[in-house]
Every structure is written in C-alpha cells, then in structure tokens.
Amino acid sequence: MSESVNKLFTGPWTDQDWKNRCVVLSVDFESFVSGDPISVARNPRKAKTAYMSQLEKSFERTWDIRSREPAPGIRVLGRFSEKDTFIALHWDLRKNLDEYGSPAWNAAISHCKHNWRRLLHPYEPVGDNQKVSEANLHDYISNNTFLVGNQ
C-alpha cells in the first residue's frame, strides 16, 4: 500500500475517534487479506453497499474498497497488480468525493494512478476496457467473491 494509506493503520491519528475508525478499516482490509467473502459491485452506482467496486470508467483499471461503517465512510482506491493482489494507493472520506464523475472523484483517481506510476512503473495493472462481470471477475479475485447489484 502507499504511504498515505499505510498511515491510516500506523498513525499518528488526530484523535481517539479517528484511531478507532482506522482500526475498523483494518478489519475491512483483513477480510481481503484473509480470503473472506468479497462482494463486488456490478455497477458502482447501483450497489453502494458492496465491499469493493471497479470504478465507472473501466479503462482506468481502478477500484475502490468501501469501508462504510462506522461513519465517516472511507474509500480506499487502488489497482490490482495481479490476481488477488490489490495495491492500495489513495484514500479519502466518502463525503469529500461527492457524486461519481465529480472533480473530486476524478482527482482521487488521478492520485491513485499517479501513485501507481511512482511506485510500480513500468508495470501495468490488471484489467482492460471491460467492465467487471461474471466472465472476468476471477481475473481479479480468484476465490470467494461474488457480484452484487444490477448492471
């Protein structure tokens, strides 16, 4: 993960409430690391409660992990370097990102891509122009994953 994401777990934290919140985020990350069931949104706008989602412009090859509870919601953006390997590159509070397609979301995606280039260039992330579906879900996550929501 990037330094900024890592700091969520290593601190320092601004206060106890934020520390508690980051601890709960660590449990969300443990789910991925431990191979727990992972729900993936077919469409990021239609399955807001999914654990993770490919972001709307599939050619960006960028995903987010949604840590929705407790408030404030947190989004961690990243890319798959290979199957079952998610590189967490950028994070923000959900409330700061506004609606999908907003300048804030575009900036977050840019930060994610910038960190990918900085840390992993010339390697390319997994993915292409195809939206995630039953046909290609296991290109990203091999086991214990399923799609939720409508397309």
Next chain:
Amino acid sequence: MTTSPTIHSLSEINRGEPIPEETLAYVAARAKSRLYNYVIEAFLELESPHELSRADLSRMLSKDPAQITRWLSGPQNWTAESASHLLLAINHSELGFHSLPIIAGTNQTGMGPGWYDPLNVKFSGADTPSVDGDYNPTETTNVDARITVAV
C-alpha cells in the same frame, strides 16, 4: 493534536483495567465480520450449484431484493436478527457460539492491536506477552475457532 500509536498487551485486560477503545472497536468489528463470513459462505455454497438463489431468500424472508443485496454485500447494518433469519432461510439452522480465549502473538497483518493474531488464535495459561507483540509461550493449547450450528 496527534495520538501516538500504542500497542496494548493483554496484561491490561488481565488486570481488570479499562480496555482501550481501539481494542473494543477491533474485536467488535471482527465479530461482525466473522458472523457475516459464516452466513455468506453458507449461502455461496448453495448458490454456486444453483440450489438456492437470492430470489429464494427474498421470497422466504419476505424482503425486497434490494434488501437481500444489501445484506449479501457486507456486514454493515447486520443484526443478530438479520443473521439468524438469513441462516434459517439458507440451511434451516441457527447460530450457536463458542468463545475464544485469546493470547498475544505477533499480529501478522500489522494491523489492529499488537496482541491479536488473526491467523493463529491460541490459548495459553502462561505469562502475558511483551508490549512489542512478540510472544514465546512456554505452554499453549490450540483452540480451534468454530461456530456450532444446531440443525
């Protein structure tokens, strides 16, 4: 103002002192995650060979399909009530529990309280661990993490 990260040992719990807030937050999130994992894996085992569908759950529980999607997506908003209803519909069973005494060990993910080893839960009547998280028990008894399902 920043709060420095503090790794807590089980000695604080053993002495009856106030349990750190982040520790409470961590174990609560883990419990919720485990409950979700258990129920969802039970569902996925039946959904995969087409023995049970999300539409079946919707009909059996008299819930809107969107609610089923929300429940399947993640443990947020889960209650003991929702978990018990889902499990009953999935495999006609109900939840039973064992508690898991825990001891300190090196936290393999580097997240959460330093004493918690999510991949290797052990019980020990030996000395409590050091604050830095390294632990070399003189006597340990392995306790398998399990949930009893009464059918």
